[in-house]
Amino acid sequence: MTAKNISRVTTSLLLALCALHSDTSLAELVSAPTQSAVDDHALNIGEVSKADGSSVYVAKKSAVPSKRQIFRSGLAEKVIGRKQIEAAGPGASGNEMLSMAPGVNVISGYTATGGGKTQISINGVKQGWHIPGGAIDDGSIATTFDGVPMANLATGLWASPDVNQSSLISGIQLTYGPGNPENRWYNSIGGTINYIPLQPTKKAGGAIGMSYGSYDFKNIHFAINTGEHDGFAAVIGGGSSSGNSYLSAPAGSIVRPFGSSNMSSYSYAWYFKGVKSFKNGNVSLGAYLAKGQSYKPFMQLLYPIEGITINGQDVHKKPIPGPLYSQQTSGFYRALPYKDDSNTLWMIYQKINVDIGAHTELHNMLWFRHGDRLHYQISRFFPEDYEYYTPHTNAYGDKLSFVTRLPWNELEYGGYFINERYTVENNNFPYGTYDPSAAFKQTYLYKTFDSTAVAAYLQDRISPIKSLDITPGVRVVGYQTRYTPNMCAESPSACALDPKGADTSLPASSKSYEQVEPSLAINWRATHHLALFASYAVAYKTPGAADDGGGVFQSIPTSALSLEKGQEYQAGMKFHVKSAAYLHNFFASVNWYFLHFSNQFIPITLPDNSVINAQGTSDYDGVNISLEDEPVYWLHLFTNLSFEKANFTNYTLQGGKSYSGLPLPYVPAQTANVGLYTQNYIAGIDVEPRLWMTYTGPQAVFNSITNAPSPDIKMPAFTLVNFSLGAKVPVHLMGMKYVSSKLEIMNLLGRKYNRYVQVDSGKSGQFGPLGAGALVGYAGAPRLIYFSLSAKF
Numbered sequence: 001m002t003a004k005n006i007s008r009v010t011t012s013l014l015l016a017l018c019a020l021h022s023d024t025s026l027a028e029l030v031s032a033p034t035q036s037a038v039d040d041h042a043l044n045i046g047e048v049s050k051a052d053g054s055s056v057y058v059a060k061k062s063a064v065p066s067k068r069q070i071f072r073s074g075l076a077e078k079v080i081g082r083k084q085i086e087a088a089g090p091g092a093s094g095n096e097m098l099s100m101a102p103g104v105n106v107i108s109g110y111t112a113t114g115g116g117k118t119q120i121s122i123n124g125v126k127q128g129w130h131i132p133g134g135a136i137d138d139g140s141i142a143t144t145f146d147g148v149p150m151a152n153l154a155t156g157l158w159a160s161p162d163v164n165q166s167s168l169i170s171g172i173q174l175t176y177g178p179g180n181p182e183n184r185w186y187n188s189i190g191g192t193i194n195y196i197p198l199q200p201t202k203k204a205g206g207a208i209g210m211s212y213g214s215y216d217f218k219n220i221h222f223a224i225n226t227g228e229h230d231g232f233a234a235v236i237g238g239g240s241s242s243g244n245s246y247l248s249a250p251a252g253s254i255v256r257p258f259g260s261s262n263m264s265s266y267s268y269a270w271y272f273k274g275v276k277s278f279k280n281g282n283v284s285l286g287a288y289l290a291k292g293q294s295y296k297p298f299m300q301l302l303y304p305i306e307g308i309t310i311n312g313q314d315v316h317k318k319p320i321p322g323p324l325y326s327q328q329t330s331g332f333y334r335a336l337p338y339k340d341d342s343n344t345l346w347m348i349y350q351k352i353n354v355d356i357g358a359h360t361e362l363h364n365m366l367w368f369r370h371g372d373r374l375h376y377q378i379s380r381f382f383p384e385d386y387e388y389y390t391p392h393t394n395a396y397g398d399k400l401s402f403v404t405r406l407p408w409n410e411l412e413y414g415g416y417f418i419n420e421r422y423t424v425e426n427n428n429f430p431y432g433t434y435d436p437s438a439a440f441k442q443t444y445l446y447k448t449f450d451s452t453a454v455a456a457y458l459q460d461r462i463s464p465i466k467s468l469d470i471t472p473g474v475r476v477v478g479y480q481t482r483y484t485p486n487m488c489a490e491s492p493s494a495c496a497l498d499p500k501g502a503d504t505s506l507p508a509s510s511k512s513y514e515q516v517e518p519s520l521a522i523n524w525r526a527t528h529h530l531a532l533f534a535s536y537a538v539a540y541k542t543p544g545a546a547d548d549g550g551g552v553f554q555s556i557p558t559s560a561l562s563l564e565k566g567q568e569y570q571a572g573m574k575f576h577v578k579s580a581a582y583l584h585n586f587f588a589s590v591n592w593y594f595l596h597f598s599n600q601f602i603p604i605t606l607p608d609n610s611v612i613n614a615q616g617t618s619d620y621d622g623v624n625i626s627l628e629d630e631p632v633y634w635l636h637l638f639t640n641l642s643f644e645k646a647n648f649t650n651y652t653l654q655g656g657k658s659y660s661g662l663p664l665p666y667v668p669a670q671t672a673n674v675g676l677y678t679q680n681y682i683a684g685i686d687v688e689p690r691l692w693m694t695y696t697g698p699q700a701v702f703n704s705i706t707n708a709p710s711p712d713i714k715m716p717a718f719t720l721v722n723f724s725l726g727a728k729v730p731v732h733l734m735g736m737k738y739v740s741s742k743l744e745i746m747n748l749l750g751r752k753y754n755r756y757v758q759v760d761s762g763k764s765g766q767f768g769p770l771g772a773g774a775l776v777g778y779a780g781a782p783r784l785i786y787f788s789l790s791a792k793f
Contacts, residue, residue: 001608008490011178011740017617021583024569027760031791032675035517038083038331042522044408045232046607046653048095051483057380061200063171064079064081064168064170064173064196065079065173067079067445067574067576067585067587068489069588070532070566070574070587071525071576072523072525072663073521073523073535073572074469074470074471074521074522074523074534074535075175075176075179075180075521075533075535076175076176076177076533076569076570076572076589076591076593076624077173077174077175077176077684077750078101078102078173078589078626079171079173079174080097080098080100080101080171080174080533081171082170082171083636083677083690084100084101084638085166085169085172085622086095086100086166086511086724087100087114087167087675087690087692087722088100088487089112089744089746089784089786090166090211090213090217090219090241090744090786090788091111091112091213091217091219091241091243091786092114092160092166093113093115093117093118093160093161093163093164093292094114094143094160094162094193095118095120095127095128095160095464096109096118096122096160096162096346096775097163097166097169097172097173097195097488098120098172098193099124099673099694100120100638100640100692101174101622101626101640102625102626102640102641102642102671103123103124103622103640103642103644104120104121104122104174104671105120105121105666105668105671105696105699106118106119106120106755107119107120107121107126107755107756107782108130108755108756108778109755109778110245110246110247110263110264110294110296110297110335110778111240111243111245111246111265111294111729112213112214112215112217112243112244112245112246112781112784113164113217113242113243113265113266113292113294114160114161114163114164114165114166114241114267114292114294114504114774115161115164115241115242115265115266115267115292115294115342116161116265116294116296116341117129117159117160117292117296117341117343118160118163118292119138119160119666120141120160121666121667122141122174122191122193123176123177123190123191123593123595123620123622123624123644124137124188124190124338124595124620124622124644124646124664124667125137125140125141125190125595125597125620126138126139126140126141126190126666127139127140127141127143127157127190127193128157128158128159128160128576129157129158129373130341131336132502134657136600136616136618136664136665137190137294137597137600137601137618137664137700137708138156138157138777139151139152139155139157139158139187139190139541139652139690140156140189140564140566141187141189141191141194142184142185142186142187142188142191142194142595143158143192143195144185144192144194144290145161145162145194145195145197145288145347146194146195146197146273146286146349147164147194147351147365147605148187148286148347148349148365148369149185149369149397149418149499150162150345150347150369151185151186151187151242151372152336152371152420152422153186153395153418153422153453153542154391154420154449154451154476154481154542154720155420155422156186156187156541156542158189159292159343159345159371159373159660160292161267161290161291161292161293161294161343162289162290162292162343162345162371163195163269164241164267164268164269164292165221165238165241165267165268165269165290165291165423166270167207167209167221167223167237168197168198168221168223168237168238168269169195169196169197169198170196170197170198170199171196172193172194172195172196173194173196173354173372174191174192174193174194175188175191175192175194176190176191176426176570176591176593176624177189177190177535177539177566177568177570177593177595178517178519178539178568179191179192179519179537180459180471180473180519180521180537180564181457181458181459181473181474181475181517181519181688182412182414182457182459182473184243184455184457184475184517184539185538186418186455186477186479186541186581187365187540187541188539188544189540189541189564189566189568189595190566192597193505194383196286197237197271198223198225198235198237198271198273199235199273200225200226200229200233200234200235200236200273200274200275200284201223201227201228201233201269201612202228202233203227203228204225204226204227205221205224205227205792205793206222206223206224206226206327206792206793207221207222207223207791207792208220208221208222208223208790208791208793209427209476209740209788209790209791210222210788210789210790211786211787211788211789212786212787213243213744213784214244214246214783214785214786215244215245215789216242216243216244216785217242217243217244217786218240218241218242218243219239219240219241220239220240221237221238221239221240221273221599222237222238222239222721223235223236223237224236224237225336229275230676231277231278232274232275232276232299233274233275233276233325233491234266234272234273234274234275234537235271235272236271236272236473237270237271238268238269238270238271239268239269240266240267240268241267242264242265242266242267243264243265243266243268244262244263244264244265245262245263245264245265245294245295245297245335245614246333246779246781246782246784247263247297247300247333247335247778247779248262248263248333248334248335249262249263249310249335249337250310250325250334250336250645251324251334251763252322252323252328252332253311253322253324253454254311254312254320255310255312255333255336255337256337256590261292261334262295263295263296263297263335263337264294264295265292265293265294265295266292266293266294267290267291267292267293267739268290268291269288269289269290269291269697270288270289270290271286271287271288271289272285272286272287272288272736273285273286273287274286275635280354280355280356281353281354281355281361282350282352282353282366283350283352283353284350284351284352285348285353286348286349286350286351287346287347287348287349288345288347288348289345289346290344291342291343291344291345291460292342292343293340293341293342293343294341294342295337295339295340295341296338296339296340296341296375297335297337297338297778298335298336298337298338298762298766299335299756299758299766299777299778300325300326300327300334300335300777300778300779301326301327301767301771301774301775301776302326302327302328302754302757302774302775302776302777303326303327303328303774303775304324304325304326304328304329305502305767305770305771305774306322306324306770307327307770308324308325308334308767308770308771309321309322309323309324309325309773310322310323310324310325310330310334311505312336313768317401317745318468318769323629327543327561327732327779332779333360333582333754333779335694335778335779338755339375339376339387340371340375340376341374341375342373342374342375342568343371343372343373344370344371344372344373344374345369345371346369346370347367347368347369347370347637348367348368349365349367349368350365350366350367351363351364351365351366351639352364356439358404359404359405359406359679360402360403360404360405360679361402361403361779362400362401362402363400363401363402363403363444364398364401365398365399365400365415366397366398366549366760367396367397367398367521367759367780368394368395368396368477369393369394369395370392370393370394370395371392371393371425371743372390372391372392372393373390373391373392373525374389374390375387375389375543375576376389377486378389380609387426387427388424388426388427389426389427389698390425390426390427391420391422391423391424391425392422392423392425393420393421393423393597393759394420394421395418395419395421395715396419396420397414397417397418397419397421398416398417399414399416399417400414400415400416401413401414402414406647408462408463408464409460409461409462409463410460410461410463411458411459411460412457412458412461413457413458413460414456414457415455415456415457416452416453416454416455416506417452417453417454418451418452418453418454419450419451419452420449420450420451420452421427421448421449421451422446422448422449422450422451423447423448423449424445424446424448424449425446425448425490426444426445426446427446430751432702432751433775438583439487445487446485446486446487446489446490447483447484447485447486447487447554447732448483448484448486448502449481449482449483449553449738450481450482450484451479451480451481451482451542452478452479452480452481453477453478453479454477454478454613455476455477455478455791456474456475456476457472457473457474457475457476458474458475459471459472459473459519460472460473465527467524467525467526468522468523468524468525469521469522469524470520470521470522471519471521471522472518472519472520473492473518473519473520473521474516474517474518474519475516475517475519476514476515476516476517477513477514477515477516477517478512478514478543479491479513479563479660480510480511480512481510481511481517481542481553482508482509482510482511483506483508483509483553483554484508485507485554489681492685500667504555505792506554506555506556506557508639509553509557509558510558511553511558511561511706513540513542513562513563515540517537517538517539517540518536518537518607519535519536519537519538520535520536520537521533521534521535521537522534522535529575529576529577529616530573530574531573531574531575531577532571532572532573533571533572533573533591534569534570534571534572535568535569535570536567536568536569536570537565537567537568538565538566538567538601539568540563540565540566540583541563541564541566542563542564542658543561543562543563543564543601545601550724552601554656554780555613556601556613559595561601562599563599564597564598564599564600564601565597565682566595566598567595567596567598568593568594568595568596568598569593569594570592570593571591571592572589572590572591573589573590573591574589575587575588575589575607576589577743579718581677582629582632583631584629584630584631584632584633584678585628585630586628586630587626587627587628587629588626588627588628589623589624589625589626590623590624590625590626591623592622592623593621593622593624594619594620594621595619595620595621595625596617596618597617597618598617598618598620599615600615600616600617601614601615602612602614602615602616602731604743610707613653613654614651614653614654614707614708614754615651615652615654616648616650616651616652617648617649617650617651617652618646618647618648618649618651618664619646619647619649620644620646620664620667621644621645621646622642622643622644622645622646623642623643623644624640624641624642625639625640625642626639626640626641628640628641633679633711634678634679634680635677635678635679636676636677636679637674637675637676638673638675638676638692639673639674639675640671640672640673640674641670641672642668642670642671642672643669644667644669644670646661646663646664646666646667646670647661647663647664648660648661648662648663648664649661650790651708651709658707659706659709661707662700662711663700663711664700664709665699665700665701665702665707665709665710665758666699666700666702666716666756667699667700668696668697668698668699669697669698669699670695670697670717671694671695671696671697672694672695673692673693673694673695674692674693675690675691675692675693675722676690676691677689677690679765684729684730685727685729686727686728686729687725687726688724688725688727688728689723689724689725689726689727689728690723690724690725691721691722692721692722692789693719693720693721694720694722695717695718695719695720695782696717696718696719697717698714698716699714699715700714700715700718700760701714701715701757701758701759701760701775703711703758703759704758704759704760704761705761705762705772705773706764707766710759712776713759715754715756715757718751718780719751720746720747720749720751721747721748721749721751722745722746722747722748722750723744723745724742724743724744724745725742725743726741726743727740727741728740729741731791735793736792736793737792737793738791738792739789739790739791739792740788740789740790740791740792741787741790742787742788742789743787744784744785744786744787744788745780745783745785745786746780746781746783746784746785746786747780747783747784748783749783750782750783752780752782753779754777754778754779754780755777755778755779755780756776756777756778757775757779758775758776758777759773759774759775759776760772760773760774761777774790
């Protein structure tokens with residue numbers, strides 16, 4: 001699909017949609033102010049009309065979907081509320097905030113703040129720009145902030161520090177699988193995450209808080225809501241955190257990062273949203289900025305190997321004498337420093353909701369997003385070149401949709417257009433020189449990926465009887481990616497020093513794809529408290545991960561590429577009881593799912609930055625169970641369980657070697673969390689103790705020697721116990737409503753466990769040939785203690 005064709009498709013889509021409403025011209029729509037489309041409608045953020053014509057903006061306390069909305073959905077969905085978000089701790093990244101949902105596994109991390117990257121799996125499918133090897137299906141879960149897509153269009157990936165302040169998040173909506181067309185994005189094969197920030201409210205208010213904890217963790221945050229004035233309401237908030245990693249350099253090691261003796265991290269986020277109401281709708285403007293930085297350590301050896309010491313190797317690659325480096329010898333929480341890694345995101349977006357008559361609402365969302373990563377190797381186990389790596393992304397898009405309410409059904413139709421330029425720039429500079437502008441020694445990479453995505457959809461929620469909703473849907477998608485290697489054009493001096501460097505990739509090329517995605521969702525409320533649901537959906541995404549290492553377009557010709565395809569089946573039941581004996585706000589969901597993920601292109605980046613490409617087809621088969629209840633007014637109980645089996649039906653390396661039948665790595669056979677929150681009033685003080693437990697079952701690991709999952713090596717299961725004690729004191733001073741304090745203890749019993757393990761390849765990027773076949777990984781966080789204090793106005 002050429003750019004001209006994409007433009008024609010987009011124009012035709014707009015004209016066709018506008019033609020359905022002859023009283024609204026295309027010019028009027030284009031010039032109108034804009035606000036969220038489908039997501040605002042689905043989340044019921046505010047009313048869009050009133051019979052008396054008065055102010056129409058009536059924001060709810062939270063934009064988070066209600067239990068009743070989830071109960072009536074034909075999809076498997078989960079809402080993570082404030083209390084469950086808080087269970088991840090004050091330093092949680094966006095991925096860790098999801099940890100209390102069924103089927104969710106936080107695979108790896110190395111910091112106690114939101115500044116460090118993590119990777120997550122949801123029903124086995126991965127998301128997160130982090131893991132060095134074994135990211136089989138990474139980038140196949142959509143991530144959005146207030147409905148705005150955050151993931152890279154070319155790769156499907158996002159960095160978890162892009163959401164690093166839980167105080168700004170009022171709730172998270174998680175849709176498992178592709179979902180309905182109206183809220184499906186370009187990488188929704190495994191699911192869609194919507195981080196729902198604080199929303200403007202009718203009444204004014206504010207909050208401020210701070211936390212301090214283990215490893216010198218510090219956090220401060222605030223939020224101010226203006227309340228509604230003449231139809232206008234706004235909220236502004238922000239927060240900043242800093243601290244050290246629980247992994248620190250072994251005592252006496254000479255392998256140190258430049259300018260730092262520990263592996264510190266920091267993060268911050270700022271957010272604004274304003275809404276203006278008018279007679280038949282509202283318009284809003286939002287802005288968001290987030291940054292996270294952390295020192296990334298080398299992976300740890302689980303067991304010692306002769307010749308690998310805490311002091312690394314000299315310029316001749318001979319071991320420097322010292323204690324052996326491993327969890328067993330140099331300390332379970334000791335790791336050598338590797339590189340500094342930071343991620344920045346900022347975006348601005350505008351939304352509009354308008355009642356245009358004829359029982360129809362118009363929704364539009366326009367946005368611009370910038371993202372960049374900056375990391376450089378600040379230390380090496382043995383002297384080599386240092387790396388200064390600065391990929392960055394600029395993307396803009398528009399999503400236009402309509403909702404038409406008819407006597408027996410509700411039509412939703414629309415589409416979106418997204419354009420993105422992803423630039424990869426990587427400069428290697430000489431060992432011992434902390435100067436990115438130094439003369440090039442070996443290589444300089446400069447590549448661009450220009451990507452465009454267009455989609456048009458139609459879905460119809462049909463209700464032949466009051467208790468039955470049938471939602472068929474169809475979405476047509478088109479993708480185009482153009483790859484351009486620009487090393488010699490951007491840096492003639494680097495090209496002169498390394499003339500072959502420009503030839504290490506395939507020449508410039510492009511590829512266009514078009515596909516049709518059908519779907520069907522059914523919800524039947526058999527009784528007032530029981531709903532049965534089932535769904536089927538097909539979704540496509542662009543192949544593999546386009547990055548600097550040599551994936552699609554760079555070492556695989558366009559003729560060999562096709563869209564990755566996900567086909568998911570779901571069936572289950574939901575229970576909702578608002579009030580009964582020992583059942584208050586009771587909600588339970590049990591569902592089975594089966595995802596067939598085909599046409600996978602798998603670029604595997606090895607520790608030495610070389611790439612092995614593979615093709616695969618995988619099946620994910622499992623059951624999720626979620627339950628929460630308040631049997632008595634002072635007690636809240638919850639549990640989430642998942643059971644899954646995920647295997648490759650095909651896994652073939654470039655060159656023909658097959659490892660079909662192997663398990664997918666980093667997919668636990670079971671996960672579980674269970675807990676209770678209590679609320680007691682003692683002398684007028686609200687005291688809230690909480691106790692919860694998380695269990696992660698055994699997981700297959702990735703073998704970097706065979707470049708495939710290991711058939712027999714598994715990470716052992718582990719269980720963590722957590723506890724918190726909060727107190728809320730009413731205060732009537734200087735406009736304050738109450739003051740809260742909280743003590744949180746994560747991993748209460750101090751359990752030692754590994755969050756991530758792989759088999760080392762023995763390549764030069766980690767420990768050299770001595771490490772071949774060794775088990776390496778990252779230890780999970782030890783006991784962490786936090787104390788927080790906040791005030792509500």
